[in-house]
Amino acid sequence: MAAMMFVATQTFSATGYGYNNNRIAVSADGNNQADPNTWGGTVTATAPSADAGKTFTYNANWQRGDEDDWSATPAALAMLANAGLEGKLVHYSYNNFIGSPSHTSAVNVMKEGVEGALQRFTNFNASVFYDVSANNTAAINHLAEQIKISTASDPLYFVSMGPTEFLYRALEKVKADGKASAINHLYIVSHSNYNDNNIRRANHRRIEHVLQDFPVTEGTNFLRIKDQNQSSNLTQGWSTNNVNGVNDYTQWTWMRDHVDADVNFLWDRMNINSHSKADISDAGMIWFLLYGDQNGNPSKLKTQFVNGVVESEAPDSDYCPAIESYETGGVMVFEAERIPLRGDWKLGTDSEYASGGKYIYYDGPNNYNAQNPANTLTYSFKINTPGTYTFKWFVRQNEEERGKVDGQQGTDLSNDAWLRFLGGVAYVGGTQTSEFFKFYGRSDPGFWLHGVAEFDHDHNWVNVKFPSAGTYTMEICGRSHGYQIDKIVMAQSSVVNLGSYQKKTEAQAQKYWSETGTPDPNCGNDSGTDNTVAFVNKPTSVVIGESFDVTLAYSSSTQNDVMAIVNGPDGTWLANAIQTVQAGSGNVTLTIDQTTAWAEEADYNLKIAIRPVGGAWDTNLDEKDAKFDVTSALSNTVSLVNCPAPVATGEGLNVSINYSSATANDVMAIVHDPSGVWLANAIQTVQAGTGTLNLKVNQETEWPEGANYQLKVAIRPVGGAWDTNFNEDNCTFDVIPSSQIVSIQNQGSFSYISASDEDKLAVVATVGVAEQFELIENSDGTFSFKGSNGNYVSSENGNKEMTCTRTEIGAWEKFTLEDYGNDIYAIKGNNGMYLRNNMLCTSEGVSEWQQFKIQSPSSAARKAGGEVSLSNNLNIKIYPNPSEGVVQIDWGNASAAGVVEIFNLQGQKVYQSSASSQIDLSQQEAGIYIIHLLVDGVNTTEKLLIR
Structure with missing residues (x-):
């Protein structure tokens, strides 16, 4: 186990390149009008220095654009529409071969695709789309204007789907207009070395010219992600146009067969004519921005389009209360301040986050076990459309519990109230009730659409079944001190899927909920x-x-x-x-x-x-x-934004520096060990002005664990030595051991421990973020597990299911790991009992149901080709796996064939033999089986799939 502690792991943010609902600009090629074939040749670069001496070809082999843009552009627009980000697309240019002719005789395929998408996805602003072949000056100027208004708080993400020359000309205009500093807030995304370096004329510029001539730095505001065009692989990337030499559409036919005509449209754009390709690779950059995933593919896109391309409602952030509130069209929305207050309930104000600037909150004591009539609110509302409604509300915790960092959930305090509906109309997980139940939900500084009921020890959404039109009554009673309620939402699932907006503010979801009922005719008409x-x-x-x-x-x-x-x-x-x-x-x-x-x-x-x-x-x-x-004029100064948090051995140190520079200068960060010996530094030249610079100091050799490492930041003349520093700032930081991220798989059920449930650990079939834990070795030799939610796993001393809610490590959060070999351990709690598959730490002995494979990404690697190595020492293999029923066993280096036992998932033994090398399970039902092999004292358990 100790060796596992040093395995390096990599984590990714939820969205690629730090994208967070920011403005997006795109420029693609796709020209279909042939360039004259009278041009072509080679040019040897003399500049920039990175390209000096290299030969670049421009010729008539590519008189037209690559057909992948014909399908990639509609697909990219569908991805943005489905994510509700139509309003964030501020520029989209196409046919961007500079110098190529306009479409006079050939079909303008790109224009047809764009116009078709705009007809279907109507929330895009059609005025931001430009055909470069028709008017490249207008397109270039429009992109330049979007770059010029970019700031640190409002950056622009540029997705490069075509040659660099178009972007270079826009940057030229930005610089000529005196706005070069805005380019610092432009983030360029590419995936194609071809696009970055393709030139259509001898004097055209490549990406290296952009890096040389403008404030663009690779790794800072230029990122080339993994090539999205894996054209010979059916399951990787966004292109299958060269699988065994064939343009293979098998991964895309779900588009053709989908019930949504908008998805069918994407299939049609992939099959325009005989030149078309099964390729939307450029759209992979949009996928990366939205989901932080460089390994997208058609199957993943299918999961986003299960219900078709669901374009969000155009957000209307203007607040208009209703004169009278009631349900209309299957939706009921009303402000919580409509509810008459009593007892310890009070009215709060928050013009930044609360809808209408007001909310209600419970200012009384915690009351977890009973309801106090004095603190019970009653509100009656009118339903016009009978049916089943999902109930949610916009809520947040008080400031002390939720924390003050946007997007972070707080503790499990101040996060619930008592709720009930009179008349037996409420259903929690299928159970009808008129009783009070706990209704909870956490938050960030804004109010999230939330709400899960805890009732009869289960956690479920609440549905309210209104059998007829009429007036119904709900009651809310104070349970947790400080809990805040902004707005109530009820909706029929056929009208609005509230799950699409769960755990988001209105602004985050780009979905604004006005009160339903009689509108105020004067609202918005001032x-x-x-x-x-x-x-x-x-x-x-x-x-x-x-x-x-x-x-x-x-x-x-x-x-x-x-x-x-x-x-x-x-x-x-x-x-x-x-x-x-x-x-x-x-x-x-x-x-x-x-x-x-x-x-x-x-x-x-x-x-x-x-x-x-x-x-x-x-x-x-x-x-x-x-x-x-x-x-007066700027001085040359630097200061640390903050002293860095402890950094793990081997990881880079991120340093944020505020600077003021009277002219071009070098800003640098320097690290010394606790004794003052130089270790590493990072440096970047800044232009005259002020700003914040982010530098990363890498550990060329791993820094030992220790305290009081020295960090110095300085500003000095370009190329100057340490004794020319104009100004310095410094602080100390610690180096801590590197962490280990693991998954934990039960060997009886082969399920993974998950922290996805807020109230208890669960077991699930696959590994996601909630199934990854940081393995921590304590000083007393025990181990602790830290979930992706930032909390620690607790045995709960065996009194109930284990949880992942503790904010610090105590006795119940420490475990002994008993090693059974092959990364398999029994997990023993502080109470002396073992953890089993049901997440109770109550077992006295150990079987496969108390054994867990604790594996890092490297130890979890599997061999390809349908063949699994069951023992590194004996080299035993079982194949094929999956199997149609007949399975072969290669006993490898074992002295003889061993004992084979096979169990179904109900624990029943379905097969046993000795000295066999072939197993016939063709009479068994298809499904997952557990195979146990015993030979030469080695006992191995694996999963076998029978189809």
């Missing part, structure tokens, strides 16, 4: 809100004599002027910038120039406004103000 402005960014300080940008968001009912005006601390007008906008909404960036240098003072005033074209200040329709300071 004419004063038709023409509005708001700051997107506002400066806190500017440098004497330098221009600066102000980005504002506007909404305009007609053509108007938007402007930014600067007045000095004494109110004297100094400068302004103005631009006319058309009816609609959007963002505008205005540049303020200092025609004469402003004095170094505080409390300058910046006003943004919208007014009629040519109007005076007193015709402003809306305005906003902000204060800023004017300071």
Whole structure:
């Protein structure tokens, strides 16, 4: 077991490249109009240095684009629509071969595919789609404008589905317009060395030119993921167009046969003509952004489209309460503040997170065992459409329990209330009840759509069956101090699948729930809100004599002027910038120039406004103000954002540095061991300005476990030595042993221990995130298990099923591992009892039901080809596995054939023999069997599948 502690493991974030519902831009090729065949040749690169001396070919072999874009573009749009991210797509250009002709005689296949997708997925903004072959200048300028408004809080992810020249020209414009700093917040994703380096003309640029000429760094804001075009493999990647030399569609026919016409459309775009391919490989980059998965394939896509391409409702974040609330169209939504409060229930306010700015919360003592009538709320509501409704509510824990980090669940305190429905209409897991039951759900700082009932020791969703139209009554009673309720939602599953929005805020789900009932006719009709402005960014300080940008968001009912005006601390007008906008909404960036240098003072005033074209200040329709300071030129300083958390042996140290740089300088992070010996450093050149830089210091050789390692950050001239440092900051950190991530498989049922249930450990058939545990070796020789939820596994002293809810290691969270060989252990609790498959730590003895295979990703590796090695020493093999019934045993290096016993999953022995090398199970039912082999004192158990 000790050897297992040093196996390195890799984890991935939920979404690729840090993507978190940010803006997305895409540019693809796919040109079908042939380029003239009079051009072509080779060019030997002299720059950039990374390509110097290399020869690049541009010729007529690829007069048209690759047909994979014809199907990849509709597939990518379907993925985005299904994820509810249509509003995040801010640019999509296609046919992006620069210099290639427009489509005058050939079918514009890409345009047909885009227009077909827009007809089906109607929440996309059609104005952001550009045919580059028709007007490359407009397309380039549009992408440049999206890059220019990128910031640290609003980055742009660019998915490269075509040659680099198009992106390079957009970056050229961004730089020429003085917005090069915005490129730091552009994240480029590629998967194709061909696209990155394909040139259509001798003077076209490649990805190395982008890395050389702009603030783009590989590994920071340029990422080339795994090639998504595994064209000869049926199960890996997004292309099967060269399987044994055949364009193989067998993995895609589910699209053709799907009941959803939108999925059929994707099949049609893959089969346009004889040149079409079973290939959507470029769409694999969208899949990676959405799911963090570089190993997508058609089967995984099928799981996302089980119900077809389910486009989310266009979000409407404007809050409009109903005059009278009641169910309409199979949905019932009402604000919790409609419920008359009594006892210890109180009204809270939160303009940032609460719908309508208000919520109710229980401010009384915990009452886990009974209901206090004094703290019981009663609310009656009207149902017009009889049927079965799923019940959920938007809730959160109080601040002390939920924590203050967005997206993180808190403890198991302050997370429930008592709930019941009068009249026997509530069903919990199929059981009808009029009794109170615990209804719980955790949260992050926002209110999550949540709710699971704990009733008769089971945990289930709540369904309410309304037999007829009428008025029904629910009661809520205080159970956990501080629990907060924002809004109640009931919906028929045929109308809305609430599971799609579970454990998400409205903003995270991009699904906003307005109250159902009689709408307020005046809500949203205030004419004063038709023409509005708001700051997107506002400066806190500017440098004497330098221009600066102000980005504002506007909404305009007609053509108007938007402007930014600067007045000095004494109110004297100094400068302004103005631009006319058309009816609609959007963002505008205005540049303020200092025609004469402003004095170094505080409390300058910046006003943004919208007014009629040519109007005076007193015709402003809306305005906003902000204060800023004017300071002298930038100094050269650095500071640590925070001191790093302990780092594991062998892992890189991530360092975040705030910097201010008067000119181009080097910023670096340097690590010394506790005695002061230099170990490693990382360095990056920054341009003049301020910002936050993330550096990673790698362990070229593993740093020993220890405390008080020294971290220094510094800023110095480019190429300067340590004694030229302008400024430094430092702190200390610790190096801890590397962790081991394992799965735990019972040898009786071959199921895996899972922490997916919030209240107890379970066993499941496959390994996911919830089935992975960090194995921790304690100083007393015992071991502990830490779940992916950040909590520790507890034996509960054998009093009930084991849990994964403890926040620290105590006696009940320590286990002794008894080694049975081949990574198989018996897990013994502090109470002296063994864990068995039912997750109770109560067994006195050990059989296969008390034995577990504790394996890391490396120890879990299996041999390919349907042949399993049962003993590394004896080299015993069983094959084929899976089998049609007749199984061969190769006893390898054993002295003779041994004893064979085979059991079904009910524990019944179905076969036994000695000295056999062939087993006939053809008379047994298809399914999973357990095979035990005993030879030369070695006892091995494996799983056998009979088809």
